[in-house]
Amino acid sequence: MTGRTDLLWKMLIAACATFAAVSVPLGTMLGLDVSGTMMPAVGSFVSIIFLIDVVVQHRKIAANVSTFSGTRTQSGWWLAADILAAAPVLLLPVPSLLRLLPLFKLARVAQMMIRWQRRHIRHANILRLTFFAFWLALGTHWIACGWLALRAPAPVTGDQSAYLHALYWTVQTLSTVGYGDVTPKSPPETLYAIGVMILGVAVYGYIIGNVAGTLSSVDPAKAHYLENLEKLSAFLRYRHIPHALQERIRQYYEYQWENRLGYDESDLLTSLPPNLKTELTLLLKKDIIERVPLFHGAGEDFVRAVALDMRPAVYLPGDVVFKAGDVARKMYFISKGSVEVLSKDGNTVYNTLKEGDFFGEVALFHNTPRTATVRAVGYCDLYTLDKDSFTRILAHFPSEAGHIKQLARERLARS
Ligand code: CMP
Numbered sequence: 001m002t003g004r005t006d007l008l009w010k011m012l013i014a015a016c017a018t019f020a021a022v023s024v025p026l027g028t029m030l031g032l033d034v035s036g037t038m039m040p041a042v043g044s045f046v047s048i049i050f051l052i053d054v055v056v057q058h059r060k061i062a063a064n065v066s067t068f069s070g071t072r073t074q075s076g077w078w079l080a081a082d083i084l085a086a087a088p089v090l091l092l093p094v095p096s097l098l099r100l101l102p103l104f105k106l107a108r109v110a111q112m113m114i115r116w117q118r119r120h121i122r123h124a125n126i127l128r129l130t131f132f133a134f135w136l137a138l139g140t141h142w143i144a145c146g147w148l149a150l151r152a153p154a155p156v157t158g159d160q161s162a163y164l165h166a167l168y169w170t171v172q173t174l175s176t177v178g179y180g181d182v183t184p185k186s187p188p189e190t191l192y193a194i195g196v197m198i199l200g201v202a203v204y205g206y207i208i209g210n211v212a213g214t215l216s217s218v219d220p221a222k223a224h225y226l227e228n229l230e231k232l233s234a235f236l237r238y239r240h241i242p243h244a245l246q247e248r249i250r251q252y253y254e255y256q257w258e259n260r261l262g263y264d265e266s267d268l269l270t271s272l273p274p275n276l277k278t279e280l281t282l283l284l285k286k287d288i289i290e291r292v293p294l295f296h297g298a299g300e301d302f303v304r305a306v307a308l309d310m311r312p313a314v315y316l317p318g319d320v321v322f323k324a325g326d327v328a329r330k331m332y333f334i335s336k337g338s339v340e341v342l343s344k345d346g347n348t349v350y351n352t353l354k355e356g357d358f359f360g361e362v363a364l365f366h367n368t369p370r371t372a373t374v375r376a377v378g379y380c381d382l383y384t385l386d387k388d389s390f391t392r393i394l395a396h397f398p399s400e401a402g403h404i405k406q407l408a409r410e411r412l413a414r415s
Pocket of ligand 1: 328341350351358359360361362363364369370371372373374411412414415
């Protein structure tokens with residue numbers, strides 16, 4: 001699918017999911033059969049579109065997903081939600097609870113909204129408010145349907161004024177206005193009303209907070225990040241970089257933003273005088289130093305020497321850090337995430353290394369090519385130590401060197 005068809009298809013899915021989300025609960029509450037009396041053609045159309053989308057999504061997953069397990073399970077969940085949503089319940093006379101199955105498609109709508117927000121970062125605030133308004137409207141509708149369901153006597157089939165009345169109650173309760181002209185009569189209604197009032201307070205707070213946030217100026221870190229992203233997007237478009245690669249680059253920036261406010265810490269450190277630089281480096285790398293068992297028993301000088309020379313590096317899910325047979329230039333410490341150590345052909349997983357583990361030391365010690373391939377499982381924050389620093393530091397600290405050497409020997413024997 002090209003970018004434009006893909007967008008149109010997504011809009012169609014969003015429209016169908018919204019139709020199902022509005023009409024199914026309403027139809028059920030007012031005793032209307034979506035498949036029969038209420039727009040039968042639209043009901044069938046929605047079911048067919050959702051069915052086609054299962055195939056579309058499945059093909060996309062098969063084409064895009066690399067073979068790492070994290071994404072595979074995730075795509076499994078998505079596929080399950082798509083299949084459930086595509087169950088042709090709008091075409092068949094089934095119990096009312098099963099009618100709600102197409103609403104699973106709303107998960108896809110939420111996912112699309114998150115992606116749109118990421119892609120149009122400059123308008124993220126406006127989009128966030130728009131999407132919030134969408135969910136709020138849908139939520140209000142559902143609450144009104146719930147109120148109808150609880151209300152006695154049950155509304156007469158097709159009684160639109162009953163729905164309008166329920167909507168009126170919902171809006172005044174959610175918006176914390178509460179005129180009190182429609183009051184709960186039975187205990188379930190009272191409990192329901194309490195729940196909606198509490199929700200109303202939270203929603204109200206959220207709206208006030210968000211509007212204030214949107215109106216306040218963009219902070220400098222965000223401005224810096226947005227500028228970089230804007231330049232990059234323009235460049236990628238100008239050079240017609242393939243869509244998939246553009247997406248990965250964006251994912252990288254987004255991860256950098258979420259974790260480091262979009263700054264490369266080594267750039268910031270270079271401008272500092274040596275004392276401050278050492279102090280700040282140790283503080284910034286405190287997490288990784290605390291996580292790596294190798295550093296626990298090690299002397300302070302060793303930790304300081306390694307910390308000063310470590311450089312951050314981010315890998316995205318499925319990225320290959322290096323391949324077996326590559327020339328070795330660095331060793332790596334895992335700060336966040338995990339990696340798989342694979343055989344040269346990629347078929348055997350020797351081991352999965354997690355936060356606090358290190359790898360890439362074997363080839364540096366023995367001056368050989370890489371003995372195994374290493375691949376990131378999810379998002380990975382690594383710190384690298386280049387070969388020169390590695391050799392220099394280990395020459396200075398023989399006891400720590402002995403420990404690493406011992407582990408390297410064991411790993412070499414196992415791979
Ligand atoms: P190197 O040979 O430089 O590159 C591949 C790295 O994978 C290797 O260093 C070790 O750090 C790591 N490695 C190899 N085999 C294993 C194993 N069996 N268990 C854990 N890590 C391994």
